[in-house]
Amino acid sequence: MNKANILSIHFSFPKGKLQGGFFILFLLVLSACGNEAGDFNTDVAVNVSVEELKRKPFEQTMVTTGTVKPSQEFSYKSEIAGEYFLQTNPRTGHKFRMGDKVKKGDVIIKIEDEEYRNQTNIEGAKLDLDISEMEYKKQQALYEKGGVTLRELVNSEKTLVTARQAYETAKIKLAKMKVTAPFDGIITDLPYYSNGVRIETGQQLISYMEYSTVVMDMNLPENQMGKVGLKQEARIMNYSLPDDTLTGYISELSPAIDEETRSFKGRIEIKNKDLKLRPGMFVKAEIVVARRDSALVIPKDVMQSAGNRKYVFVAQRETARRRYIRTGMENNGFVEVTEGLKPGERLIIKGYETLRDRSKIKVIR
Numbered sequence: 274m275n276k277a278n279i280l281s282i283h284f285s286f287p288k289g290k291l292q293g294g295f296f297i298l299f300l301l302v303l304s305a306c307g308n309e310a311g312d313f314n315t316d317v318a319v320n321v322s323v324e325e326l327k328r329k330p331f332e333q334t335m336v337t338t339g340t341v342k343p344s345q346e347f348s349y350k351s352e353i354a355g356e357y358f359l360q361t362n363p364r365t366g367h368k369f370r371m372g373d374k375v376k377k378g379d380v381i382i383k384i385e386d387e388e389y390r391n392q393t394n395i396e397g398a399k400l401d402l403d404i405s406e407m408e409y410k411k412q413q414a415l416y417e418k419g420g421v422t423l424r425e426l427v428n429s430e431k432t433l434v435t436a437r438q439a440y441e442t443a444k445i446k447l448a449k450m451k452v453t454a455p456f457d458g459i460i461t462d463l464p465y466y467s468n469g470v471r472i473e474t475g476q477q478l479i480s481y482m483e484y485s486t487v488v489m490d491m492n493l494p495e496n497q498m499g500k501v502g503l504k505q506e507a508r509i510m511n512y513s514l515p516d517d518t519l520t521g522y523i524s525e526l527s528p529a530i531d532e533e534t535r536s537f538k539g540r541i542e543i544k545n546k547d548l549k550l551r552p553g554m555f556v557k558a559e560i561v562v563a564r565r566d567s568a569l570v571i572p573k574d575v576m577q578s579a580g581n582r583k584y585v586f587v588a589q590r591e592t593a594r595r596r597y598i599r600t601g602m603e604n605n606g607f608v609e610v611t612e613g614l615k616p617g618e619r620l621i622i623k624g625y626e627t628l629r630d631r632s633k634i635k636v637i638r
Contacts, residue, residue, distance in 0.1 A: 318633040321624035323588045326616050331568040331609055333602040334508075334559040335497055339489040341543065343482035343552045345456055351476045352449045355386030357466045371463050375454045375481060382452040382478055390450065395443040398436070405429075405436035458483040461552075484552050487545050488524070491558065492536040500562040501526065507541050508559040511550065519543055519550065521558065563602055569610045573603065575622050586628050588619040588636055595630040 360380050362369045369381050412429040415421040462480035466472060489509070493501065501523060509519040521543035530537050541558055543550065550556065576583050576598070583600060586593045598613030614620070619636075621628070628634070 318591065318635040319593070319624055319628060320637045321588065321593070321621045321628075321634045322638045323619040323636055324622050326569055326571070326614055326618050326620055328567040328569060328616055330564070330566055331570050331602065331604070331607070332561050332564040333604045335493070335500065335562050337491045337493060337558050337560065339491045339541075339556065339558065341487040341489050341550050341552060341554050341556055343484040344486040344488060344542075345458065346480070346482035346552075347455060347458065348462075348480040349452050349478050351384060351472055351474055351478055353384060353386060353389055354473045355384035355389065355450065355471065357470050357472045358383045358385060358468050359463075359466070369460060369463065371460050373460050375458055375460060377454055377456050379454040380451050381454060381460075384450050384472070386450070390447070393443045393446040395440070395447050398440040398443040402433075402436040402440045405433040409433045452478055454481070456483055482552060484548065484550070485545055487543050487550055487552065489521070489541045489543060489556060489558060491539050491541060492531075492534065493539055495530050495535045495537065497562075498530075498537060501539065501560060506561045507543075508561075509541070509543050509550070509556050510559070511554050511556045513554070514549055517549055519545065523560070565602065565609065568601070569614055569616065570607050571610055571614070571620055572622060573606050573608045575620065575625055576600075576608065577625075585614070586621040586625045587614070588621055588634060591633055591635070593621060593625075593628045593630070593632045593634045595628075 359368045359382055361367065362373050362375075363379075365373065369375070375381060409429045409432070412421055412426045416423065416426045458481040460479065460481040462477075464477055464479075472478075503523055503526060505523045507521045507523065509521050510517075521541045523539055524542040525540040527538040541560075571585065575585050577585070582597050584595050584597045587596055588594075596613050599611045601609035601611045603609070621634070623638075624634070
């Protein structure tokens, strides 16, 4: 009740009792106002939760996403027509299948065509090469003794070169009659053909890849160019592997900025020893751009601001104290505090929203 309310009250008492009645009523009004003022000034303790500040390792990361690709892949279409014969996998004892591991040099498919084989004439090419080599050696010996001219020696060498090229060409043609693995890998596609069926030129025969190492192409914003470098570490995650994090590193970076997207390209190489990542998977990469071995770190959402200054509250016995702070790195909802707090202090992490400096508090956890 305020003074205006007191003054607006009209009294009606008998004249003989006016002074006594007014005095008693005045005392009652003052008592009521005193109780109201006392209730208003009561400082109620706010329930808060606290966390003791400790130094710990902290790092800042940049997140990017992309699709993983195999480090090597091989796809082969028939270069000649002929009869198709799928070969036996020496490690399993059955015909090669999708999912089989292959070793470099394994012959996976043969294509038979007698006419084509005869046209390569590899046996004749090898005989011509042997004869040319013997003739050249003979001419060399004669030239040293003056038995032949330099021109005759050079012509003999030319014949040898031609014979060697003919033999190499025959070997290349003959190699088209079989599919040989150029590196270790796993078969990912093997279209079915009955053994002995005739296939034509250009038919898809096999695809396989090596993905114990995979790569991920990425596009990074222009303003991050100075923060990333070759060999920088990255953590790789996939939603289908929630409990597994793989390690990769930046293997390539483009120095050029795309004018339309204002971004630059990079590539991450990922060790995939247990083959948990499969080519084509969509993954998230966290690139570590900065790291502290020892930092004071707080949840970012407990920070408040007054003008350009940031502050938090710490608990001192039963009182909340405001602390103005300076911050550094940020990552995943946490921020590094570089000034304003010390290890061992109790940071108020819940119930801070209504606090003022020196507010009474009750720590509940």
